[in-house]
Amino acid sequence: MSPPHGLQRDGLHAGGGAMTGRLAQLWRYPVKSMLGERLSAAGVGPAGVAGDRRLALRHRDTGRVASAKHPRLWRDLLMFRAAGAAPDPVRITLPDGRALSSVDPDVDDVLSRVLDVPVTLIDRPPAGAVLDRADPDAVLAAGIAADVPVDANPLGAAAPGTFFDFAPVHLVTTATLARVAAELPGGTVDVARYRPNLVLDVDADGFAENDWVGRELRVGAELVLRVLAPTPRCAVPTLAHGSLPRQTGALRVAARLNRVAPLPELGPQPCVGAYAQVVRGGRVAQGAVVEVG
Numbered sequence: 001m002s003p004p005h006g007l008q009r010d011g012l013h014a015g016g017g018a019m020t021g022r023l024a025q026l027w028r029y030p031v032k033s034m035l036g037e038r039l040s041a042a043g044v045g046p047a048g049v050a051g052d053r054r055l056a057l058r059h060r061d062t063g064r065v066a067s068a069k070h071p072r073l074w075r076d077l078l079m080f081r082a083a084g085a086a087p088d089p090v091r092i093t094l095p096d097g098r099a100l101s102s103v104d105p106d107v108d109d110v111l112s113r114v115l116d117v118p119v120t121l122i123d124r125p126p127a128g129a130v131l132d133r134a135d136p137d138a139v140l141a142a143g144i145a146a147d148v149p150v151d152a153n154p155l156g157a158a159a160p161g162t163f164f165d166f167a168p169v170h171l172v173t174t175a176t177l178a179r180v181a182a183e184l185p186g187g188t189v190d191v192a193r194y195r196p197n198l199v200l201d202v203d204a205d206g207f208a209e210n211d212w213v214g215r216e217l218r219v220g221a222e223l224v225l226r227v228l229a230p231t232p233r234c235a236v237p238t239l240a241h242g243s244l245p246r247q248t249g250a251l252r253v254a255a256r257l258n259r260v261a262p263l264p265e266l267g268p269q270p271c272v273g274a275y276a277q278v279v280r281g282g283r284v285a286q287g288a289v290v291e292v293g
Contacts, residue, residue, distance in 0.1 A: 051085025222282020
């Protein structure tokens with residue numbers, strides 16, 4: 001089976017009671033629902049990768065935090081790209097290639113004009129902050145512009161002061177990406193569609209992350225993670241991401257091959273990857289040894 005776009009497999013093994021491999025890619029997304037940046041190394045602490053999901057847009061009228069999980073309203077966020085780690089200035093590249101800084105005095109006005117929605121760039125979730133998550137099956141059936149049912153998801157509980165939905169770290173294996181890619185025209189899927197922090201190249205089968213719940217992962221000499229749950233996918237993987245066109249198969253394949261219950265109260269969901277919490281923080285670099293305990 002060929003690896004997904006941009007990934008190559010090395011000679012890795014499972015032995016001695018633990019799977020081993022390497023950290024193939026490391027990502028952060030400084031502004032929620034904007035495209036992120038690939039890193040060669042970063043610190044990872046209780047609040048995830050340094051600078052990840054530290055900023056977000058808030059609709060001035062509704063108070064809702066903007067998220068492409070509600071594609072009818074916010075899919076255009078995936079045409080923006082953010083780089084840098086707040087509290088330092090974050091660079092935001094607009095769809096037309098212009099760039100601005102998160103600390104520019106007119107940043108809110110510029111973003112509001114480009115999005116045609118009144119927004120404010122914020123660095124902490126307000127009390128009771130929520131975002132709207134559209135039902136992914138309804139989006140597949142009715143289209144990204146349809147008015148479909150949405151759920152209000154609270155923010156900030158996973159790591160105070162951040163904009164994570166559920167957990168501060170999201171990981172996926174190259175095997176899972178390859179399994180999805182094998183079912184798609186052309187046999188490729190871009191990693192960016194699933195927005196992981198860590199892409200792990202380990203000797204495992206596709207969707208092996210389902211079986212890692214409760215297990216610890218060691219990444220490099222310092223970082224220790226505990227896997228919490230498979231990651232239920234919303235409509236975001238199907239959307240255009242920058243120059244990447246729409247790809248509904250990125251969700252349809254998961255719905256067909258890996259519809260599992262990430263948590264008992266949720267019921268079966270299309271899942272790709274897994275959420276994790278940080279047991280012990282540390283600095284990691286691409287290529288670091290990974291051990292799944």
